[in-house]
Amino acid sequence: MAGNVNVGIKDNPNFKKEAGLISLIAFSLGNIIGSGILLLPAVTASLAGPLSPAVWLVGGILLLPVVVVYSKLAKMFPLVGSKIRFINITHGKVMASSVGWLYMIGTLLTIPVEAEATVNYLSYIFPSLMVKGYPTIDGYLVESLIVISIYLLVYLGIRGLSISVNTITYAKLAILLIYVISVAYLDFHVSNFTINFSPSFSNFLYAIALTMFAYGGFRSAMVYAGESKADTGKAIMIAFGLSMILYTLIPLVFIGSLSSSVLSSGWGAVGKMSAPLAESAIIAGVPALGALFILDGVISPSGASLIGAGDMVRYSYALTKTGSFPKALGKVDQKRGIPILPVAIFGAFSLLTLFFSATFEQSIGYLVATRLLAYSTGPVSLYLLTNDSRNRTLSLISFLVTGLIFSFVGFPKTLFGTAVILVALLAMLPFSKNYVPALWYLGFSAVITFITFLSIPSMISLPIVILVSAVFFYLAVKTGKGDGEVDI
DSSP states (O other), X not given: OOSOTTTTOOOOTTSOOOBOHHHHHHHHHHHHTSHHHHHHHHHHHHHHGGGHHHHHHHHHHHHHHHHHHHHHHHHHOOSBTHHHHHHHHHXXXXXXXXXHHXXXXXXXXXXXXXXXXXXHHXXXXXXXXXXXXXXXXXXXXXXXXXXXXXXXXXXXOHHHHHHHHHHHHHHHHHHHHXXXXXXXXXXXXXXXXXXXXXXXXXXXXXXXXXXXXXXXXGGHHHHBGGGBSSOHHHHHHHHHHHHHHHHHHHHHHHHHHOOHHHHTTOHHHHTTOSSHHHHHHHHTTXXXXXXXXXXXXXXXXXHHHHHHHHHHHHHHHHHHHXXXXXXXXXXXXXXXXXXXXXXXXXXXXXXXXXXXXXXXHHHHHHHHHHHXXXXXXXXXXXXXXXXXXXXXXXXXXXXHHHHHHHHHHOTTHHHHHHHHHHHHHHHHGGGOSOXXXXXHHHHHHHHHHHHHHTTOOHHHHHHHHHXXXXXXXXHHHXXXXXXXXXXX
16 A cells, blocks of 8 residues: 555645645644643643643653654645545545544534633633633623634635734744743742642643643644645644744743742642733733733634634545545635635534533543544554555554553543544444444544543553554554545
8 A cells, every 4th residue: 555645636726725834834833832822731730730841741752753653644645634535545434534523523622612711811801701610691702703703714715814824823922932031031930840749640641641632733734735835744843843842841931930829729729720821921020921911812722723713624625535525515615715615514513612612621631532533543544655664663653652642531531532433433334335444443442441441550551551552553554445535
């Protein structure tokens, strides 16, 4: 299968190649530094205390082999929605549909989470927007306006989307750099890192898993690869490298800036801060920066949601190309250069989910579970698409990493990811007989879910998860059988 894999694989000519390298970097980086950068440093601090910066660094290092795998796949498949389409080539439409639904559901659930993160930050100034951790009627109105604005920008097509994403991404990057430099200089207490705190090993691992909510945005550039002539793989690596630096420095500065009055209530109380970085800046004596972060509380999550909404439209196209969606959902408008019908459908669905989504902290574990399961398919596909022994070794290591981090999420979040795969498989069975290559995927998820259900001590469960992952990797590469694409 490692021959000329791109034979017969092409995009609709109505897509416009108008995104450059800077835009591709912005798509990945902008999705990485969404609401995660604003709220997660406080959540990980509540779980791991002064070890929080190490959590982010370890999370990035663990994910790095997976990032390299996807950067290689991005070069092999510079296509719209390629995150789904290469799986169809190696394992067929049944499995591609399962992965596509993991991406779709994960993204659809992320958009309301990002909108709530915005309202959460705004509630620091306008308390009437939130009550007991949940949006009020006014809060829901603000969230709805954000979602409507996002889908209107997506409707403009790749040029308008690129301009919006570039502006938002590099603006919030500038704000974060100002935060790191000014707060670290003005108010950094080394003593905060010596406060006695002994997190449980399971909490430390769960904190690492939560970092995947932020880091997982690295693959967004792949979705737009067919609308650019730039090197998507290079864009992914640059974006991830920058994010690792940011996500190590920001938790470090955040913890160093906390006052004794904040820490006197214990590390658990840090996770309840409504606007962590804004409050940190105010504590450091930079109220103007605190106000800027309230503004960033609107910019960062909205930017990530904008990219996610754009992703959804292109996922729809990719699933149509694999034969999993009706052709109407993949029809590319000649003027806009994107499928129009999904913009309206997903926009309406995103508005609906605003009123049923859980809080930020409750949701992210479930979202991470879907992302990690989706990660695992890339290493398997790369193994089948290459004869290079180094790439194949990299593929195995990456797959084992995804299995490990998926187990860190814990039960019942692992069950949610497994349920999505099961439903997608059952839905596709009437439409394709090529279901055997997808069975390993359900088995892999189900067995690790069962291990997490048993609540085995981590030191025992981790080697078991590695062994189980190795077995399913073998099954995955042995049963691979792809399908062709649908012409649209």
